[in-house]
Amino acid sequence: MLNSHQIAHFCEETLSLAKKEVDSGGLPFSAIVVDEKGRPIGQGVNEVNTLHDCTAHAEIQAIRVASKTLGTSSLKGTTLFASGEPCGLCQTAIRLAKVSKVIVLLDRHEVKELGFDYMWTYVEKADSLFVRDTHLSFKNKAEPFEQSPKDLKSIGL
Numbered sequence: 001m002l003n004s005h006q007i008a009h010f011c012e013e014t015l016s017l018a019k020k021e022v023d024s025g026g027l028p029f030s031a032i033v034v035d036e037k038g039r040p041i042g043q044g045v046n047e048v049n050t051l052h053d054c055t056a057h058a059e060i061q062a063i064r065v066a067s068k069t070l071g072t073s074s075l076k077g078t079t080l081f082a083s084g085e086p087c088g089l090c091q092t093a094i095r096l097a098k099v100s101k102v103i104v105l106l107d108r109h110e111v112k113e114l115g116f117d118y119m120w121t122y123v124e125k126a127d128s129l130f131v132r133d134t135h136l137s138f139k140n141k142a143e144p145f146e147q148s149p150k151d152l153k154s155i156g157l
């Protein structure tokens with residue numbers, strides 16, 4: 001676990017990264033992933049507009065770099081610092097990556113007050129976006145799931 005000095009240091013680094021991004025015309029979202037020994041292993045900023053990728057949020061970009069650094073999709077034991085509270089998408093990515101702790105500089109309400117409202121990303125909508133096709137009756141549609149080796153199933157997503 002990181003000590004209070006390390007936490008303060010990476011909060012400053014996260015803030016500095018966000019400031020730098022805003023200075024260069026970007027959004028104020030930044031994230032840094034730090035391993036158990038206090039080493040930064042990945043950082044990111046919001047690149048949605050530059051990459052034309054709606055998933056290129058700062059936290060996800062940082063997770064991508066950290067995963068490459070460690071050579072694994074599991075970031076167990078790491079701490080993720082974020083300039084703003086991770087949105088619904090990023091919270092899921094953080095859980096999938098098994099990040100152990102998240103430290104945010106501003107929560108979702110504070111960020112909303114500052115003009116960035118992504119409260120809607122936390123709402124689970126039971127709408128018609130996701131439809132399970134019941135018209136077609138492929139008998140083999142479960143095959144890819146059934147045929148996957150058990151050891152891969154235990155890894156999960």
Ligand SMILES: [Zn+2]
Nearest residue numbers: 057087089090
């Ligand atoms: Zn996000």
